Amino acid sequence: MLRDLPAVNGFLAEPRIAGFLASFGSTAVKAAVDGVLEATRRAALGGGGAIPPFETLVAAVEGRLLRAQTQGLIEVINATGILLHTNLGRAPLADEALDAMRRIGHGYSNLEFDLDSGARGSRYERLGTLLRATTGADDSLVVNNCAAAILLILDTFAKGREVVVARNQLIEIGGGFRLPDVLARSGATLVEVGATNRVYLRDFERALTAQTALLLRSHPSNYRIDGFTAEVAGADLAALARRAGVPSVEDLGGGVLVDLETYGLPHERTVQEAVADGIDLIAFSGDKLLGGLQAGIIVGKRARIARMRANPLLRALRVDKTTIAGLAATLQLYLSADGIARIPFYAMLGASIASLRERAERLCASIEFPAARLTVVETAGRAGGGSLPVTAIPSIGLAIEAVPRNPNAIAAALRAHRPPVIARALDRSVVLDLRTVPPDRDAELAASIRAALTR
Numbered sequence: 001m002l003r004d005l006p007a008v009n010g011f012l013a014e015p016r017i018a019g020f021l022a023s024f025g026s027t028a029v030k031a032a033v034d035g036v037l038e039a040t041r042r043a044a045l046g047g048g049g050a051i052p053p054f055e056t057l058v059a060a061v062e063g064r065l066l067r068a069q070t071q072g073l074i075e076v077i078n079a080t081g082i083l084l085h086t087n088l089g090r091a092p093l094a095d096e097a098l099d100a101m102r103r104i105g106h107g108y109s110n111l112e113f114d115l116d117s118g119a120r121g122s123r124y125e126r127l128g129t130l131l132r133a134t135t136g137a138d139d140s141l142v143v144n145n146c147a148a149a150i151l152l153i154l155d156t157f158a159k160g161r162e163v164v165v166a167r168n169q170l171i172e173i174g175g176g177f178r179l180p181d182v183l184a185r186s187g188a189t190l191v192e193v194g195a196t197n198r199v200y201l202r203d204f205e206r207a208l209t210a211q212t213a214l215l216l217r218s219h220p221s222n223y224r225i226d227g228f229t230a231e232v233a234g235a236d237l238a239a240l241a242r243r244a245g246v247p248s249v250e251d252l253g254g255g256v257l258v259d260l261e262t263y264g265l266p267h268e269r270t271v272q273e274a275v276a277d278g279i280d281l282i283a284f285s286g287d288k289l290l291g292g293l294q295a296g297i298i299v300g301k302r303a304r305i306a307r308m309r310a311n312p313l314l315r316a317l318r319v320d321k322t323t324i325a326g327l328a329a330t331l332q333l334y335l336s337a338d339g340i341a342r343i344p345f346y347a348m349l350g351a352s353i354a355s356l357r358e359r360a361e362r363l364c365a366s367i368e369f370p371a372a373r374l375t376v377v378e379t380a381g382r383a384g385g386g387s388l389p390v391t392a393i394p395s396i397g398l399a400i401e402a403v404p405r406n407p408n409a410i411a412a413a414l415r416a417h418r419p420p421v422i423a424r425a426l427d428r429s430v431v432l433d434l435r436t437v438p439p440d441r442d443a444e445l446a447a448s449i450r451a452a453l454t455r
């Protein structure tokens, strides 16, 4: 029976397989064929069954090669209504950012070259002017992400010394990033003050010792303590740190530069407010409420930033040229007249309920499907990415019920489509929120829904 196994060359002559030779090379294609033949041989020896037809084996090889081809990132349509979905890549980028990244990535740039003197320059200075203009801070430094920013701050100022933090701000932000653990890692000793629900300035005052390295304030990004609560105002903490001669540090997480109330959301502390409060060092993410690239932005007082620039660890946390180019273009949008609406996060946030409803109705009408019931529903989206945890963002979605198929099966069929559509499966229906779907993808979305219902 094993005699009946087809030869490798037989596969390579098959047009469906031969097509991969040009894109993958013969070694990888032969490895896929060998893999299938080996699995077939083992199955035949084990179960003693017949060798499957050649056509089936060709399909198996093709399947392996197709999977290998899509092992990088696959673009998906986010119909979850979660705008900064960390698992789906957080903030989509503005065209202006993408254009700049393409231009700079395509060739050479003044990344570390001073055009005036012709001597070596610093990549960390490239965003200085824009960050000063957008946040009001004296100086800035940009690293790989906000977690890296916190690590650099602690490594520079707090190694072997004490960091005072309010007990109600000892956060874990997901992905295993826990403030107490990061503190321990950086060789700092954590000094928790206050109670879980109430922390006062005098708690910080009492904790000051000769060993105090810095006072840390952290944004409780992904949870909220309600009820009988008290926290220390940023300006008070900054003033106390100044009196004690140590830096005040604030981990803002989201890093919002605009007043979210103009989008009908609760007020969220802005970077400018933290700067105005006199906080020495403020860290935030580039790909959350800023709507840009993955980066950790530190803004604050010149002398403090200068010490971090001299830290050798910075070399391991640095950002690349395309990140700098994309961030610069994104920050530029905050300064131009109608720029903010061109940042996808704010374009999505600003979409009116009426416009979303109109799209949902058009989609519903365009998907006639006998065995399914499509309805326009009100939904509650989220900012995501650990930002505005308890704030629902009113939105409009499409609910699909296709009894007897259960919602999980439909959601899985939507994910199996290319591009995959990520939707929420509820008890009785699958809901696709339109706020996170760019309007120019509606036709594609309709095609995916039809395909998923047909499967």
Ligand SMILES: *Cc1c(COP(=O)(O)O)cnc(C)c1O
Binding pocket: 145, 146, 147, 148, 171, 173, 218, 219, 220, 221, 222, 251, 252, 253, 254, 284, 285, 286, 295, 296, 385, 386, 387
């Ligand atoms: C999200 C967040 C971080 C981590 O930011 P990354 O850019 O993902 O590293 C740190 N602190 C707070 C408060 C956050 O919300």
